Amino acid sequence: MSQVTYFILGTGSMLVMVVLIIWFVYSYQRKLSLRNAEYRMVEALMQRNELKSAYAVIEGQEAERKRIAAELHDNIGGIMSTLKIFSDLVTLExxxxxxxxxxxxxNELSIQLTAEIRKLSHELDLRTLSxxxxxxxxxxxxxxxxxxxxxxxxxxxxxxxxxxDVLSMNLYRIIQELFTNTLKHADASRVRIELSAxxxxxxxxxxxxxxxxxxELxxxxxxxxxxxxxxxxxxxxxxxxxxxxGTTVIIEIKL
Structure with a gap:
């Protein structure tokens, strides 16, 4: 073959290679663009889901505050009002x-009031734990x-x-009981709690x-x-x- 033919074939091969390279770069950049678009879409969805979760938490907290306010007003507030009436009557009688x-x-109303406050406190403990x-x-x-x-x-x-949840509640109640014992009976000034899993x-x-x-006693x-x-x-x-x-209480549990 003549030099012209070699030149044409060489030039053609180079052009084909250039076209292939351009096509490869274009395809790669297009894939990157699509992938970036997908990432942005995923991030947007995650942000929306996070916002939804945040709104759900806020709505839940607001509903809980309203429930507690109603509980305080209807039950505890009612008992306290009645208690005040009877206390005033005692001073006049x-x-x-x-x-x-x-x-x-x-005395009966005081016991009832204590029970209602304890009940509300336990409900709040459960909700905090869960x-x-x-x-x-x-x-x-x-x-x-x-x-x-x-x-x-x-x-x-x-x-x-x-x-x-069951293990958490039991541990929480045990520590509550230990605090109660310390406050009532121990004449202590300091408590240290270590919890490790x-x-x-x-x-x-x-x-x-x-x-x-x-x-033992x-x-x-x-x-x-x-x-x-x-x-x-x-x-x-x-x-x-x-x-x-002092007193040391140790509880060991296999998970």
């Missing part, structure tokens, strides 16, 4: 038998105890994964610097029976060490 009757009514998990619920509990000014509370919570083992350590007690008193039963229901191991320098 001079007949001894009538004063006794009114005092009995005041909505935000054990870590947040315990943090709020520790803050509320600290706010009383009677105890300095230190909490260390390290949960690689959140326990299930690493791999397949959960450990809870509760320590106070109170005057201690004899766990107390038996099922001071709420210890409830703590033992809850620990057994979780197939956990309970250890109580108490002396004049």
């Amino acid at each position: 001079t007949d001894t038998s009538e004063v006794r009757r009114l005092n009995k009514k005041v 909505g935000f998990g054990l870590r947040v619920a315990l943090k709020q509990l520790c803050e509320s105890i600290q706010a009383t000014g009677k105890l300095q509370v230190v909490s260390v919570i390290e949960l690689q994964r959140s326990p299930d 690493i791999d397949d083992e959960l450990t809870m350590i509760y320590e106070d610097n109170g005057k201690g007690f004899d766990a 107390q038996g099922g008193g001071m709420g210890l029976d409830n703590i033992r039963k809850r620990t057994q229901s979780m197939e956990g191991q309970l250890t109580i060490d108490s002396n004049s320098f």
